[in-house]
Amino acid sequence: MKQTLRMVSLALALAPTLALAEVESTDPIKLTLHDWTGQLITTNIMAAVLEEAGYNVELVQADYLAQFAGLKTGDLDVAMEIWATTGQEAMDKAIAEGGVVSFGETGMLAKEEWWYPLYMKEKCPGLPDWKALNDCAALFATPDTAPKGRYLGGPVTWGGFDEERIAALGLNFEVIHAGTDAAMFAELEAAYQRQDPILLWVYAPHWSQQKYQGEWVEFPTYEAACYTDPAWGSNPAATHDCGKPFGPIWKVGWAGLADKWPGAAKAVQAFTIDNTAMSAMIAKVDLDGVALEDVVDEWMTANEATWKPWIGQ
CATH class of the missing domain: 3.40.190.10 (Periplasmic binding protein-like II)
Known part of the structure; x- marks a missing residue:
């Protein structure tokens, strides 16, 4: 290379x-x-x-x-x-x-990671630590995902290994992919105005962090081996048990x-x-x-x- x-x-x-x-x-x-x-x-x-x-x-x-x-x-x-x-x-x-x-x-x-509005931290005080998510999964559940929490992912063509991460970390969540970038942030706007629970894919560079107060979930720090070696991380039987790379x-x-x-x-x-x-x-x-x-x-x-x-x- x-x-x-x-x-x-x-x-x-x-x-x-x-x-x-x-x-x-x-x-x-x-x-x-x-x-x-x-x-x-x-x-x-x-x-x-x-x-x-x-x-x-x-x-x-x-x-x-x-x-x-x-x-x-x-x-x-x-x-x-x-x-x-x-x-x-x-x-x-x-x-x-x-x-x-x-x-x-x-x-x-680039930064792309799971993100939540700051008002959700009062309802799920363990955040931003990822380990708090299962305790709060019911807060993020919808009729389509209950009893699992709902994570609003980006369009499926973006990749990102969210399903693999959920399985590797044993998260009680289901990925629902937004159809488009615009639809994803329209849903954030609607939830934010109503102060409704929402957990979604947010990225930078983007305007969302200037308009909305929120935080990224903190997952185990990415290393290349996390995506290739099951022995890396907390789950010895799976890869992708970490956060996404930044760069x-x-x-x-x-x-x-x-x-x-x-x-x-x-x-x-x-x-x-x-x-x-x-x-x-x-x-x-x-x-x-x-x-x-x-x-x-x-x-x-x-x-x-x-x-x-x-x-x-």
Whole structure:
């Protein structure tokens, strides 16, 4: 893997600086779109930057984890957000098998974990310790899950191993997957307004932690062996008896990108943004109702000094 990344970095370092519209191929560079607002913003910013350089860009809806098959073959070219919290394993496997390379970190740090509104701590005083959850499972139960508590997970395509964790830690909970990112946070809004019990998947960067007071559940600290070695952790018969990993959000792509579009590959590698800026843009779309295209246009106008060097301008 390290050798592959070094080769990509060398190819990008040697890539010529492109003047506007001097592109190596007019074939479309296919960037993948997923089902959460931040990823749509990140990808549309990257698309706008590449278009400013004269590239032909195509945005393609793709499954978050299944997209690696297309990236390996070159049917897809760039995925702008692979979260260490949920996508690291699939990313590492794809890179090791060949055809996929990392273009580095986005600059954002990912956190995805079980979360509850702060008012639930009064009703379940053992929180945030995960061991308190079984004592309070009935508080989180719904008619569909009783007597088990209900955990509102992200869309099933996001992965995350929540079912495996519940089994490994013996939690008296059932995962109910939200159909969409928007539906998940709409349910949080409704519960929060009524002060109803809710336990759900919350992630950062996102606006939810600014709007709602709450805490993440504290599970045993993640180590790589937790996901692969049953001997690790409190349950010697199961893996995933720990919290989710925290870490970077990565950019990945087809290994042939740097050869076919060296200037574009250099721009993808140069792309960077932080959690604060991204959270603010997500809030504009999700909370203020601003069109995603307008948010991207606003960022492009305000940050020319940032993105123009990515494409040698």
